[in-house]
Amino acid sequence: NEPPLVPYRIPIIGHTYSFLFDAENFLQKCREKYGEPFSIYVFGGIITFTGYETSQEVLRNSDVFDFYEAIDRTFPVNAIFMGFKKFHSTRFTARMVVEHISGKLNIYAPRIQKELLFGIEKYFGECEEPKVFKNISLTLSRIIAKPVANVILGEEIAQNDDIVESFSVVENEILNMCLIPPLLSFIHHSLHTMFVLLPFKSRRNPMIRHRDLFVKYCRPTVEKRISERKELGKKYIQKDDLLDYLLSESNYKTDVIDDKYMDDLFGQLYAIVFAAINTTTKSLALALFDYGGRPEFWDEIYEEQLKIHNESNGILSTEDVHKMVKLDCFIKESFRYSTDIAGIPHIMKNDSFTFQNGATIPKGREVYIYMKDTAYSDKFFGETSNEFQPKRHITSYPNGKTVHLPATKIHKSFVNFGGGKHACPGRFFAVNEIKVFFHKLILRYKVRTESGKIVPSRMLSCFALPPNSGLIFENRN
Numbered sequence: 001n002e003p004p005l006v007p008y009r010i011p012i013i014g015h016t017y018s019f020l021f022d023a024e025n026f027l028q029k030c031r032e033k034y035g036e037p038f039s040i041y042v043f044g045g046i047i048t049f050t051g052y053e054t055s056q057e058v059l060r061n062s063d064v065f066d067f068y069e070a071i072d073r074t075f076p077v078n079a080i081f082m083g084f085k086k087f088h089s090t091r092f093t094a095r096m097v098v099e100h101i102s103g104k105l106n107i108y109a110p111r112i113q114k115e116l117l118f119g120i121e122k123y124f125g126e127c128e129e130p131k132v133f134k135n136i137s138l139t140l141s142r143i144i145a146k147p148v149a150n151v152i153l154g155e156e157i158a159q160n161d162d163i164v165e166s167f168s169v170v171e172n173e174i175l176n177m178c179l180i181p182p183l184l185s186f187i188h189h190s191l192h193t194m195f196v197l198l199p200f201k202s203r204r205n206p207m208i209r210h211r212d213l214f215v216k217y218c219r220p221t222v223e224k225r226i227s228e229r230k231e232l233g234k235k236y237i238q239k240d241d242l243l244d245y246l247l248s249e250s251n252y253k254t255d256v257i258d259d260k261y262m263d264d265l266f267g268q269l270y271a272i273v274f275a276a277i278n279t280t281t282k283s284l285a286l287a288l289f290d291y292g293g294r295p296e297f298w299d300e301i302y303e304e305q306l307k308i309h310n311e312s313n314g315i316l317s318t319e320d321v322h323k324m325v326k327l328d329c330f331i332k333e334s335f336r337y338s339t340d341i342a343g344i345p346h347i348m349k350n351d352s353f354t355f356q357n358g359a360t361i362p363k364g365r366e367v368y369i370y371m372k373d374t375a376y377s378d379k380f381f382g383e384t385s386n387e388f389q390p391k392r393h394i395t396s397y398p399n400g401k402t403v404h405l406p407a408t409k410i411h412k413s414f415v416n417f418g419g420g421k422h423a424c425p426g427r428f429f430a431v432n433e434i435k436v437f438f439h440k441l442i443l444r445y446k447v448r449t450e451s452g453k454i455v456p457s458r459m460l461s462c463f464a465l466p467p468n469s470g471l472i473f474e475n476r477n
């Protein structure tokens with residue numbers, strides 16, 4: 001009782017062409033005709049797509065559906081970082097992000113703000129005359145990288161431009177090397193993985209440069225902290241950054257700071273950098289384009305920011321960020337509206353899995369979440385699901401009560417951060433960063449698209465990317 005396999009005409013090629021070059025229309029037609037889940041034949045293998053009804057069964061059954069194995073088939077990120085670190089636990093990484101990044105936003109709030117303001121000043125400046133910014137993603141990744149470096153490596157190391165630059169480019173460098181069309185998958189997917197990994201095992205390995213920079217700038221701090229810890233024992237006061245947490249953690253406790261130890265720290269910390277920067281930058285860039293093309297929302301969002309700015313005297317606490325409800329709704333609506341068409345792949349690991357509607361998939365099946373099916377579902381968003389309406393994230397009741405489902409809230413109608421046990425642990429940090437950035441930016445500039453109109457995202461197969469056009473910034477004063 002397999003999900004219907006969409007028929008295809010050309011053997012071997014199957015649906016590869018439609019999936020690469022027309023994923024949006026192609027998947028929509030498959031969904032309309034075959035319901036969910038349905039399967040297509042791409043790069044010599046079958047992929048099953050789950051829609052708004054069946055996606056939660058994948059996300060909530062993480063014992064059966066493996067996210068990392070699926071990611072590793074296309075972008076063997078784990079294998080790349082495993083080359084450096086000896087201790088490997090995805091659970092450990094997720095817990096570290098929950099407890100020591102998202103869980104400490106109160107402590108990090110002033111530092112995040114300071115770094116974002118620094119980036120805004122450095123890259124956008126006065127803009128007394130309207131100024132066009134092309135390639136906004138690159139600029140945003142540099143701005144976003146600084147607070148991330150601050151939280152991961154501490155305030156002092158985050159002032160080092162080389163480290164911040166390394167944070168902002170490392171993920172793109174890895175992705176660029178992995179973005180080789182998986183032609184070898186027509187034979188077997190492991191051949192593609194092996195091929196992609198070749199440069200990372202050669203002298204061209206871009207990770208070596210990042211590792212060397214990390215060691216150069218972080219080793220003195222690591223040595224100093226380990227020696228202070230030894231000297232002071234229980235009196236040592238742990239610093240508020242991920243690096244110092246790792247140094248205190250039983251898997252990383254050491255007296256010997258050799259190259260292997262530094263490699264281990266590098267592999268662990270840069271795996272988080274990998275998860276944190278591109279995702280946040282892309283969402284932020286898409287939200288800026290959504291904002292810049294929709295003047296009808298500018299006044300109300302600006303007024304909310306001005307009010308919170310005045311009440312907080314310009315220094316935002318996490319409570320102040322929670323008060324940015326209109327901004328939160330706008331950002332969440334951008335997440336929904338500009339979502340990837342499909343993503344969050346998983347491999348099914350059991351002998352077989354049967355969905356509640358009876359469809360059964362075999363062991364090893366690759367399953368993609370058809371995210372747009374959830375994001376644009378009439379069941380969740382009614383007849384206006386095709387429209388950009390931030391207010392839909394607030395429900396008003398007849399007794400005057402209103403309930404706001406924030407952008408960090410995991411829900412069956414909102415899968416941008418996944419779901420179940422493995423839902424993105426960095427989402428609190430990411431949404432906080434995006435909101436604070438927006439808040440500071442809007443207070444200072446008017447932002448609009450170059451054409452003055454709504455500019456749709458670019459599509460790369462099933463992934464949404466920010467448009468290539470520019471954004472215009474103009475100082476409000």
Ligand code: HEM
Nearest residue numbers: 067094275276279280283416417418419422423424426430
């Ligand atoms: C807007 C920005 C972000 C988006 C859209 C995003 C999205 C996601 C998604 C879809 C997953 C897979 C969830 C699942 O399997 O159900 C994930 C996992 C993860 N994300 Fe994020 N993420 C973002 C920012 C961040 C940040 C800033 C960090 C770190 C500070 C982070 C760290 C992680 C980690 C460690 C995992 C693996 C969790 C696990 O295996 O349990 N993410 N993210």
